[in-house]
Amino acid sequence: MSALLEVQDIHTYIGQFHILEGVSLAANEGEVTVMLGRNGAGKTTTLRSILGLTPPRSGSIRFAGKEIGGLPTYSVAQLGIGYVPEDRGIFTDLTVEENLKIAERAKGDLDRKADLVFGLFPDLKRLYRLKGGQLSGGQQQMLAMARALVPDNRLLLIDEPTKGLAPVIVEKVMETIHQLKETVTVLLVEQNFFVASDIGDRCYILDVGRTVHTGAMADLERDEALVQRYLGAVA
Amino acid sequence: MTLETLVNIGLQGLTMGMLFFLIASGLSLIFGLMDVLNFAHGSFFMIGAYVAWATFDGTAAIIPFSDLRFAIALVAGALAGGGVGALTEWGLIRPLYKRPIFQILMTLGLAYVLTEVVKVVWGASGHSMARPESLSRAVDFLGRPFPAYRLFIIALGLAILLVVSVLLQRSRLGMIIRAGVENGEMVQTLGINVRRVFTLVFTLGAALAALGGAAAAPFVGIYPEIGLEYQLSAFVVVVIGGMGSFAGSAVASILVGLARAFADYQLSPLVAQAIIVAVMAVVLLLKPEGIFGAKKGGGL
Amino acid sequence: MQPLSSWLKARWPWLAVLACLTLAPAFLNKFYLGLMVQVFILAVFALSYDLLMGYSGILSFGHAMFFGSGAYVVGLLLKGAAWPLYAVLPVIIATGALMGVLVGIVTLRVRGVYFAMITLAFAEVIYILSASSQLRPWTGGDEGLHGIPVPAWMSPTAERVTFYYISLSFLVLMYFLARRIVNSPTGRVLIAIRENEARAATIGYNVFWYKVLIIVISGVLAALAGGLNALYFRNATPEVLGVGRTIDALLMTIIGGMGTLIGPVLGAVVIRVLGNYLADWFGPRWPLVFGLIFVALVMFFPWGIVGTLRQRPLRGLAQWIKRLSRGAGQKAS
Numbered sequence: 001m002s003a004l005l006e007v008q009d010i011h012t013y014i015g016q017f018h019i020l021e022g023v024s025l026a027a028n029e030g031e032v033t034v035m036l037g038r039n040g041a042g043k044t045t046t047l048r049s050i051l052g053l054t055p056p057r058s059g060s061i062r063f064a065g066k067e068i069g070g071l072p073t074y075s076v077a078q079l080g081i082g083y084v085p086e087d088r089g090i091f092t093d094l095t096v097e098e099n100l101k102i103a104e105r106a107k108g109d110l111d112r113k114a115d116l117v118f119g120l121f122p123d124l125k126r127l128y129r130l131k132g133g134q135l136s137g138g139q140q141q142m143l144a145m146a147r148a149l150v151p152d153n154r155l156l157l158i159d160e161p162t163k164g165l166a167p168v169i170v171e172k173v174m175e176t177i178h179q180l181k182e183t184v185t186v187l188l189v190e191q192n193f194f195v196a197s198d199i200g201d202r203c204y205i206l207d208v209g210r211t212v213h214t215g216a217m218a219d220l221e222r223d224e225a226l227v228q229r230y231l232g233a234v235a
Numbered sequence: 236m237t238l239e240t241l242v243n244i245g246l247q248g249l250t251m252g253m254l255f256f257l258i259a260s261g262l263s264l265i266f267g268l269m270d271v272l273n274f275a276h277g278s279f280f281m282i283g284a285y286v287a288w289a290t291f292d293g294t295a296a297i298i299p300f301s302d303l304r305f306a307i308a309l310v311a312g313a314l315a316g317g318g319v320g321a322l323t324e325w326g327l328i329r330p331l332y333k334r335p336i337f338q339i340l341m342t343l344g345l346a347y348v349l350t351e352v353v354k355v356v357w358g359a360s361g362h363s364m365a366r367p368e369s370l371s372r373a374v375d376f377l378g379r380p381f382p383a384y385r386l387f388i389i390a391l392g393l394a395i396l397l398v399v400s401v402l403l404q405r406s407r408l409g410m411i412i413r414a415g416v417e418n419g420e421m422v423q424t425l426g427i428n429v430r431r432v433f434t435l436v437f438t439l440g441a442a443l444a445a446l447g448g449a450a451a452a453p454f455v456g457i458y459p460e461i462g463l464e465y466q467l468s469a470f471v472v473v474v475i476g477g478m479g480s481f482a483g484s485a486v487a488s489i490l491v492g493l494a495r496a497f498a499d500y501q502l503s504p505l506v507a508q509a510i511i512v513a514v515m516a517v518v519l520l521l522k523p524e525g526i527f528g529a530k531k532g533g534g535l
Numbered sequence: 536m537q538p539l540s541s542w543l544k545a546r547w548p549w550l551a552v553l554a555c556l557t558l559a560p561a562f563l564n565k566f567y568l569g570l571m572v573q574v575f576i577l578a579v580f581a582l583s584y585d586l587l588m589g590y591s592g593i594l595s596f597g598h599a600m601f602f603g604s605g606a607y608v609v610g611l612l613l614k615g616a617a618w619p620l621y622a623v624l625p626v627i628i629a630t631g632a633l634m635g636v637l638v639g640i641v642t643l644r645v646r647g648v649y650f651a652m653i654t655l656a657f658a659e660v661i662y663i664l665s666a667s668s669q670l671r672p673w674t675g676g677d678e679g680l681h682g683i684p685v686p687a688w689m690s691p692t693a694e695r696v697t698f699y700y701i702s703l704s705f706l707v708l709m710y711f712l713a714r715r716i717v718n719s720p721t722g723r724v725l726i727a728i729r730e731n732e733a734r735a736a737t738i739g740y741n742v743f744w745y746k747v748l749i750i751v752i753s754g755v756l757a758a759l760a761g762g763l764n765a766l767y768f769r770n771a772t773p774e775v776l777g778v779g780r781t782i783d784a785l786l787m788t789i790i791g792g793m794g795t796l797i798g799p800v801l802g803a804v805v806i807r808v809l810g811n812y813l814a815d816w817f818g819p820r821w822p823l824v825f826g827l828i829f830v831a832l833v834m835f836f837p838w839g840i841v842g843t844l845r846q847r848p849l850r851g852l853a854q855w856i857k858r859l860s861r862g863a864g865q866k867a868s
Contacts, residue, residue: 051424077426089421091414098410103425151426272648274596274655327834336594339651340785340833343596347782348826355823463778467659470652505667512656516641519653523645 004029004155004185005050010059010069012042012049019045020056021209025187027155032177032186034200034217036193036231041206043189044086047157050187051083052076064154078105082148082184086159088140092133096124099132099143105151113150116183120176121146138169145176149183156180159189174199193231197221205230239379244496246376250385250454252492253392257447258465259472259484260399261440267416267479269433270335271328274342276444277466278349279316283445284452284461285353287312288364291452305367309449316445317438319349324437329430346466350459361458388450395443396485403481412436416479467508468495471515477525486527556703560696568699569767572691574807575702576764579709581787581799583756588785589793590717591749592729594651597638597658598784601754603776604630605761607665610680610771615673620686623762631758635751643746658781666773679772683765691767698767705763706800709756714796716752725749757784779822786829792841801840 003026012020020042027033035043048054050061052073061069068076077083091099100110100117110117118125121142127135135143141161148156161177162170170192177199180186190196196203196217203220205213207230213220220227262276291308298304323345331338365371366384373380403409411432415422423429448461455461472491476483491511498507518526543550560568580602587593605627612618612626642653664670666677674680685691691698716722728735728742736742765771774780787806791798814821836843 053420053424072428073420073423074426074428077424083421083424085421085424089418089424091417091421093413093417094410098414101407102410102414102422102427105426147425266648272652327830330834334837337833337837339594339648340789341830343778343782343785344826344829344833347779348823348830351823351826355820463659467656470656474649474652503669505663505669508663509660512660515656516653519645519649520641523649 002029003027004064005187006060006062007046007050008060008062010046010049010056010061012045012054012056014045014054019054019209020049022059022211023049023206023209024211025204025214027185027187028202029185030181031201032181032188032199034196034203035187035189035206036191036196036203037206038231039191040208042209043206044159045209046206047083047159047187047189050076050157051081080152080154082151082153082156084141084144084148084156084158084161086163086189088137088144090132090135090140090143092131094132096127096130096132096135096143100124100147100150103147103150109150109152117146117149120149120179138165138172141165141169141173142176145173145180149180153184155185155187157187160191161188162190162192162195170195193227239377240500242377243379243381244500245493246381246385246389247499248493248496249489250388250492251495252489253388254447254451254454254465255468255472255492256392256485256488257395257450258444259469259476259488260481261436261443262466262469263473263476263479263484264412264416264436264481265440266473268412268419268436269328269332271338271342271437273437273440274339274466275323275345275349276342276440276469277462277464278346279320279441279444279462280448280451280465281353281459281462282319282349283312283316283448284457285312285357285448286315286445287449288362288452288457289357291364301365301367302369305370309446312449312452313442313446316448317442320441320445321434321438323441324434328437329433346462350462354459357457359459361456363456364453366453384454388454391446391450395446399443399481408432408435468511471511473525474515475518475526477527480525480527483525483527487525553707560699565695568695569691570807570811572695572699572702572767574803575706576760576767577783577787577807578706578800578803579760579763580757581784581791581803582709582713582796583753583760584784585788585793585796585799586713586716586749586753586756588788589795589798590722590729591725591746592732593746593750594647595654595750596651596778596781597654597656598753598757599776599778599780600638600654600658600661601631601634601757602761602764602780602784603661603665603771603773604634605758605763606765606771606775607674607680608758609762609765610683611673613685614680614683617684627758627762628755631755632751634758635754636747638754639747639750643743643750655778655781658776658778662773662776662778665776675772677773679770679774681770683769683771685766685769689766691769702763702767705759709759710796710800713756716749717796721745721748782826782829786825786832789829789832789837789839792839792843795839795841798839798841805840 005027007023007025009022009024010020011018011022023042023046025033025035035046037043045054049056052071056069059069060067063079063081066079068079091102094102104110123139124143124146127139132140132143145158145161158177161173165173174195177186177188188196188200197220200217203215203217204211212230213226258276258280262273266272287308290311291304294304294307298307327341327345328338331341370384370387372383374383374386403413411422411427415429415432419429451461468491472484472487475491476487494511494514495507498510559571563571583601584598587595587598608627608630609623612623613620638654638657642650645653665674668676670676688694689697689701724735724740724745728740728745732742761775764775783806787802788799789802790805791800791802810825813824817824
C-alpha cells in the first residue's frame, strides 16, 4: 500500500515552546487514518504543521511523493489537501453558497462537484442563501466538510468533527466520513474512541508531542492496556 | 436655525463625511484584513492632494480646458497614492508581518518621512488649488446657492461607495476580502495566496485615500499637516464604525461629517475636533469593537 | 575593605563615566555643555518612554503630551503667573501624574493598536489646542511662550555650568529611580504582564492598575524632562507637544535598545550629538534624514545598539537585499 502522506520526525515550535518533539505518521491512499491522544498531545499542531500554518523546524513531510515541508500554506492546499479545522472555519458573514464558492480552485468546480457535495449534504441546498453564522453547529460541520470537497482534493485533514455535536448528528458525521472514503483519503483527529474505532483503518497515538503507537485500528481496540495508558478515560 | 441653514450645514457635513469615507474605508479594510493599523494612511491622502495640485497647475500651459486638467489631476493623485502604497506594502510592511509592533512603528516613521519629503519637494507652507471651471459655480439647492464643488465631492464619494460595495459583494476578490477579514488563515488553507490580496487591498486603500486628498485639495487647500489631520478623523470614523467593517466606516463617516459640520457652525472647528475625539474615546470605552464592529480585539 | 573593593570592581566603568561627566565642565566649552544638557533631558524623556514600551509592552504614540505639558506648565506659571520655581515643581509632577491617571483609565480598557491610536488622538488634540489662536492670550498660539523668566542663579546662559550640574543630577536621579522601579516586585509584575498578560491576570495581579501605575510614573518623568527643557530653552512651543516629539522618544529608545535602561540614554547621546552634526550637514533636509534613519532602524536593527550587540547583526539587512534582488529578478523574467 502506498502512503499518500508521509510525515517523518517533525519538530514544531510555537514561540519558544517545543510542541512537537518528533511526530511521524503516514496516511495510506483510500484509508481513514486516525490520530488519537490526550488534549495537548499535539494532534492539531500536527495538522497545522502539515499545512504549513505552523511550519516545523525539522523533519520531512511528503505528499504524493513530493516534499511539502516549508511550502507556504496556499501552495500546500493547492496540491490537493483540504482542511476542516476544529472550529470549522466557516465564514459567518458569507452565505453558504459563497462559503462553497470561495473554495473553488478553478472556475466551475462547484458545478462539477454539485452531485457529490449535495448528494452527501442535501441539507445545504435548503440553506444555500443563509449566512454561515446563521447555521447550527452540525450544519456548519457539514458545510466545512462540503467546502473541502469542492476542489479536487486528494487528502482531507479533519480535526475533531464530532466535538460538541448532538449524538444524532455525530452518527451523521460518521456516516459521511464512511462515504468520503470512496473519494478521498482522510487524516482524522478524534477524541471520541467509539467514533475513531468505528471509522478508522489505521491509527496513531500521540503523547506529549511524540508518536507513541502505530497500528491497525482493529488491533488497538483489543489492546486495552495501551488504550488506558495513553487515552485514559476516553475509552 | 432656519431650514435653509440646516440643509446647508447638512450638505457641508456630507461633503466632509465623503472625504472621511475615502480615507477611512481603506484604513478599515487594511486593518481588518492584515491587522496592520496604518499610521501612514493620512500620508497617502496628503500625496494625493499634492500630486493633484502639481498636475493641475503643471499642465496649465499644455491643456487649456480646466475640467480635463482636473480629471487628469484626480487620476494622477490616485495613481501616485496607489503607487506609493504598493511600494510601501511590498518593501516595508511585508518583511515585518512576523513583528507586528515594528510594523506599526514603521508606518508611523513612514508618515513622518513622507511629510518631510513633501516639505522638501513643495515647501513647508500651504498652497491653494483652483477649482475647475464647471465646478466653480454655485448650484441652486432648495432656493439657496450651494457650491457645485461640494456636490461633486458628495457624488464622487457615493460613486466610490457604490463601486467598492459591488466589488466587495459581487466579485470573487471581494468575497476573499470579506472572508479574509474574518479568518485569514482559513482562506489560505483553501489554496488562496492571501499575501497577494494584501498587496492589492493596501494599494487600493492607498489609492482611495489619495483620491480623497486629490478631491479635497481645491476644497481645503494643500499643506503638509493635511494628512495627519484627516487621518485623525479617519481613526475616529474607523473606531466608531468598527475595525474592518466597510459598511460601518461608510455610515460612521457620514455621522462624523455631519457632527463636525454642526459643531463647526455652533461652536468652533477646534472645539468640534476635540469633541469628536472625545466621542471616539467614549465609543471605545463602551463598545471597543465599534458600533458595526466586524473584528474582535485590537490585534497585537 | 573587601566589600568596597568588590563594589568598585563591579561598578568602575559607571563610576568612571560619572567622574568624566562631573569633570566635563572643566574641559568643555559652553556650546558642548549645552549639548550635554539637551542629551540629559532627552535621555530622561526616552527613559520614561522605555518604561512603557520596553518594560511594560504598552505602545503609546502620545508621549509628547506629557513632555509638552511639563514645558507648558513651566511656561504658564513662570511667565504668565510669575510663580516662584519651587512652587512650579510640584505642579509639574501633579500634572504628569493626573494626565497619566486619566490617559490610563480612559485608554487602557483597549489594547495594542487601539491604545496607540487613542493616545495619538489625545496628544494631537492637546497639540491642536496649544496652537489654536483662541488660546493665544495664554499659550501664545502657534508661536508658543518665549522668554520664560528663569531664576538668575540657574540661568541656562549665564550660569550654564550650574544648569549642567542640575541636568546631570536630574538624569542620574531619574536613572536610579527607573532602575529601582524596574528591579522592584512591581517592575517584575510589569515584565510578566508584557510577556503574557492573560497569565499575569490569572495569577491574580490587577493588570489594569499596574499599567496605570507605570503610565503615571512614566508621565511624571516625561513631564519633568519637559519642564527642564522649557527652563533650558526658556520657551514652550507647540512643537514640544507634536508627534515629532513622540517619534524622538521612540527613536532614542529603539536606537539604544528597548527594554534596557542604558539603551535610551545611549540613544539620546546618539540622536543629540550625532544629530547635531548631521543637522548642520543636511540643513533643512535633516528631519527627512532623521525619519529615514528611523525607518531603517525599525527594519534592520529593531533591537537597537544594546540588542544588536547581543544578537547577530545585519541579518535583517541581508535578508531584505535578498528579497529585493529576488523581486527584481521576477520582474525581469
